[in-house]
Amino acid sequence: MDCGSTYIKMCEMAEEIQEAWEPAEGDWIIEKDFPKIPLVLKDGFRNGSFVTEIHWGEDDVLEKDKSIWLPRLDQLQDMVGDNWIQVFHDFVGWVNVEFGTGVDEFYFQTCELFSSMEQLWLAFVMKKKYGIIVG
Numbered sequence: 001m002d003c004g005s006t007y008i009k010m011c012e013m014a015e016e017i018q019e020a021w022e023p024a025e026g027d028w029i030i031e032k033d034f035p036k037i038p039l040v041l042k043d044g045f046r047n048g049s050f051v052t053e054i055h056w057g058e059d060d061v062l063e064k065d066k067s068i069w070l071p072r073l074d075q076l077q078d079m080v081g082d083n084w085i086q087v088f089h090d091f092v093g094w095v096n097v098e099f100g101t102g103v104d105e106f107y108f109q110t111c112e113l114f115s116s117m118e119q120l121w122l123a124f125v126m127k128k129k130y131g132i133i134v135g
Contacts, residue, residue, distance in 0.1 A: 001028055001072060002116035003038040010122050012068050016130050017079070017122075021069045028070040031062060038070065076121040080128050094124050 008030050011018070021027075027041040039062070071079075081087045114120040126132045 001038075001070070002118040003028065003030070003070060004115070005035075007070060007116060007119050007122070008035060008068060010119060010134050011070050013134050014122060014126055014132075016132070017071065017125070018069055021064075023064060023069075027075075028072065029062070029067040030070060032066050032068060035068075039067075071118070071122065073117055073121060076118065076125050079125050090128060091121075091124055094127065 023029075023041055025041050029039050029041065031037075031039065077084075077087060080090065114123065123134055126134045
C-alpha cells in the first residue's frame with residue numbers, strides 16, 4: 001500500500017474521489033493535521049466521525065473532513081467498473097494512448113511519473129471517470 005507523500009498529494013487533489021468516499025473498515029487514511037502516520041479505519045462511519053487504529057494498537061476518533069482517503073489498488077479498480085475484462089481493456093487502452101504501445105516506452109515513462117501501481121491507477125480512474133489528470 002502506497003502511503004508516500006506523492007500518493008497522499010495525488011489523493012488530496014482527487015477531490016471527486018474524496019467527496020464520493022464512504023468510509024469503511026479497512027480503509028487507509030492520513031490525518032490532514034498529522035500526515036506522517038497512515039491510519040486504518042477500525043469501525044464504521046457514525047455521526048460525522050470514525051474510529052481508526054494506529055498500527056501499534058491505539059484507537060483514535062477522527063472526522064471525515066480532517067482526513068485524506070488513500071484508496072487501495074482494489075478500491076481504485078472497483079471505481080471504474082465491476083467487469084474486470086472491460087476494466088482491464090480500458091486500462092490497457094489508456095496506457096497505450098498516454099504512454100505509447102512499446103513496453104520499453106511504457107516502462108520508462110510510467111517509472112518517471114508514478115512510483116506505485118496506486119499512483120498509476122489513481123491517474124487512470126481520475127481520467128476515465130472525471131476527465132481530470134492528477135499526478
